[in-house]
Amino acid sequence: MTRMPQVTARDLIRFFKTQGFVEDRQGGSHLTLWNEARRVAVTIPVHPSDLGRGLAVRVLKDAGFTVEDFIRLR
Numbered sequence: 001m002t003r004m005p006q007v008t009a010r011d012l013i014r015f016f017k018t019q020g021f022v023e024d025r026q027g028g029s030h031l032t033l034w035n036e037a038r039r040v041a042v043t044i045p046v047h048p049s050d051l052g053r054g055l056a057v058r059v060l061k062d063a064g065f066t067v068e069d070f071i072r073l074r
Contacts, residue, residue, distance in 0.1 A: 004053040004067045009046045012056060015074050038064060
């Protein structure tokens, strides 16, 4: 398994948008993205610093992606 690189919320949002996710709603500092084809929503905390690697991996996994998918498709 490849190690997840340090990413920002902006990096993750950009990745998900290229995969067909659209902004659904935002509550405070948390942005929820929705993909109609996959019928899945992911919530990303939007903070100025990097996201923790574990959190980034969990968000990817919840959406059905692996770290390898993220690295290959970004």
